[in-house]
Amino acid sequence: MTNAQLDTPVLILGGGVAGLAAAVDLARRGVAATLIEREPRLGGRASQFCCKATEACARCGACRLGELLAQAAQLPQITIYTAALAVAAQPQNDGWQVDLAPQPGGEIGPGAGRPLRERTTLNTQAVILAVGGGAFNPAGKTRFGHGRVQGVFSALELEAMLSQGALGPDGLAPAKVAFIQCVGSRDASLGRLWCSRVCCGYALRMGRVIRKLLPDSEVTFFHMDVQDYGRAWEDELPLMRHQMRFVRAMPGEVTAGDGGPQVTYALAGEQAQKEGFDLVVLSVGLGPPNGASALGELFGAAKDDDGFLTADGGPAGVFVAGAAAGPRSLNESIVHAGLAASAAAVRVASLTEARHG
Numbered sequence: 001m002t003n004a005q006l007d008t009p010v011l012i013l014g015g016g017v018a019g020l021a022a023a024v025d026l027a028r029r030g031v032a033a034t035l036i037e038r039e040p041r042l043g044g045r046a047s048q049f050c051c052k053a054t055e056a057c058a059r060c061g062a063c064r065l066g067e068l069l070a071q072a073a074q075l076p077q078i079t080i081y082t083a084a085l086a087v088a089a090q091p092q093n094d095g096w097q098v099d100l101a102p103q104p105g106g107e108i109g110p111g112a113g114r115p116l117r118e119r120t121t122l123n124t125q126a127v128i129l130a131v132g133g134g135a136f137n138p139a140g141k142t143r144f145g146h147g148r149v150q151g152v153f154s155a156l157e158l159e160a161m162l163s164q165g166a167l168g169p170d171g172l173a174p175a176k177v178a179f180i181q182c183v184g185s186r187d188a189s190l191g192r193l194w195c196s197r198v199c200c201g202y203a204l205r206m207g208r209v210i211r212k213l214l215p216d217s218e219v220t221f222f223h224m225d226v227q228d229y230g231r232a233w234e235d236e237l238p239l240m241r242h243q244m245r246f247v248r249a250m251p252g253e254v255t256a257g258d259g260g261p262q263v264t265y266a267l268a269g270e271q272a273q274k275e276g277f278d279l280v281v282l283s284v285g286l287g288p289p290n291g292a293s294a295l296g297e298l299f300g301a302a303k304d305d306d307g308f309l310t311a312d313g314g315p316a317g318v319f320v321a322g323a324a325a326g327p328r329s330l331n332e333s334i335v336h337a338g339l340a341a342s343a344a345a346v347r348v349a350s351l352t353e354a355r356h357g
């Protein structure tokens with residue numbers, strides 16, 4: 001049986017904000033693009049985030065996803081397949097021949113896209129890898145007790161609780177909550193020296209949401225530094241320092257206490273102390289994409305020293321967008337995707353000119 005055939009100037013792998021933003025950018029330049037998402041639904045990590053507005057919008061960036069999905073659905077130059085995976089890729093003349101295979105669970109995603117139904121061979125002039133980054137698995141930092149000590153959650157688990165309305169006066173109502181920052185980031189013992197850039201922001205926003213839901217709760221933020229987010233953040237940070245307790249210390253361990261998890265930490269020049277909490281949240285960072293090596297092998301993409309994908313030093317016609325290229329916020333990923341789309345559009349234009357020219 002032969003594969004279905006498809007030609008597209010640009011193939012985008014990944015239907016998170018970066019892949020969608022790249023597709024929209026290309027379409028607005030008049031360049032057609034095919035986007036494939038390996039999961040049954042579009043949206044990537046952003047689809048897991050709930051709104052963090054309290055008195056006003058917290059600028060978490062999560063509603064950019066809805067905007068991009070709506071824009072992508074309107075633009076006829078964009079074709080989207082969900083539940084689709086690139087399983088083989090061969091360089092050819094001016095680009096790539098890529099074999100796509102349908103994945104299980106193909107259900108139509110919100111607003112745009114349809115599942116890939118059959119094996120398809122696609123010819124393309126440029127490939128954008130927008131496959132996102134991996135979130136650190138907190139079990140890898142055993143001394144913080146995730147999976148062992150009751151009451152210890154990762155930030156993504158807290159996000160799910162907030163999305164489901166499980167936290168608040170009618171649900172789980174912790175009186176004392178601790179956030180531990182830089183879990184899986186800036187950590188020489190793990191060989192992960194980079195700052196993940198997003199976790200100070202998301203932890204402080206979630207802390208503020210908890211204080212709004214449970215005004216009598218106390219939220220403590222164990223940190224080394226607070227990542228700078230520019231002028232708007234500078235205005236908000238002094239207010240947050242009134243709403244939450246900032247402790248400049250990296251906890252040594254989290255253990256099971258009588259009433260909940262206990263955090264051991266030492267302030268500068270002081271003896272270590274133990275403090276009990278009802279809930280401890282591990283602010284996990286971003287790392288290189290899972291499967292970066294497989295993608296590297298498929299398309300020959302290069303990796304930087306930390307293992308993130310990079311277009312530098314890789315084959316012509318392969319570009320990288322969003323968190324696959326390094327830790328980035330949603331807004332930063334969208335901007336980065338615009339750069340990748342622009343580079344892909346230039347390549348398509350120059351190949352077209354050379355053919356006709």
Ligand SMILES: Cc1cc2nc3c(=O)[nH]c(=O)nc-3n(C[C@H](O)[C@H](O)[C@H](O)COP(=O)(O)OP(=O)(O)OC[C@H]3O[C@@H](n4cnc5c(N)ncnc54)[C@H](O)[C@@H]3O)c2cc1C
Pocket residue numbers: 013014015016017018019036037038039042043044045046049060061062084085086130131132133134135136155156198201202284285286295321322323324328329330331333
């Ligand atoms: C715990 C946590 C909290 C965060 N909180 C915030 C926040 O509050 N605000 C903020 O701005 N940013 C936040 N971020 C960062 C944000 O998640 C990223 O900036 C954003 O998701 C990057 O978008 P992306 O499209 O590059 O990647 P992703 O959102 O990860 O999307 C990548 C997509 O590619 C798909 N994919 C993967 N491999 C393949 C493949 N081989 N073929 C096809 N598709 C593939 C994936 O299924 C996914 O849909 C947070 C990150 C984490 C880990």
Ligand code: SF4
Pocket residue numbers: 050051052053056057058059060061062063064
């Ligand atoms: S940016 Fe975030 S906080 Fe603001 S409205 Fe959108 S989802 Fe809510």
Ligand code: SF4
Pocket residue numbers: 181182183185186194195196197198199200201225226227283285
């Ligand atoms: S953003 Fe904040 S919590 Fe995350 S790695 Fe950087 S300093 Fe640590």
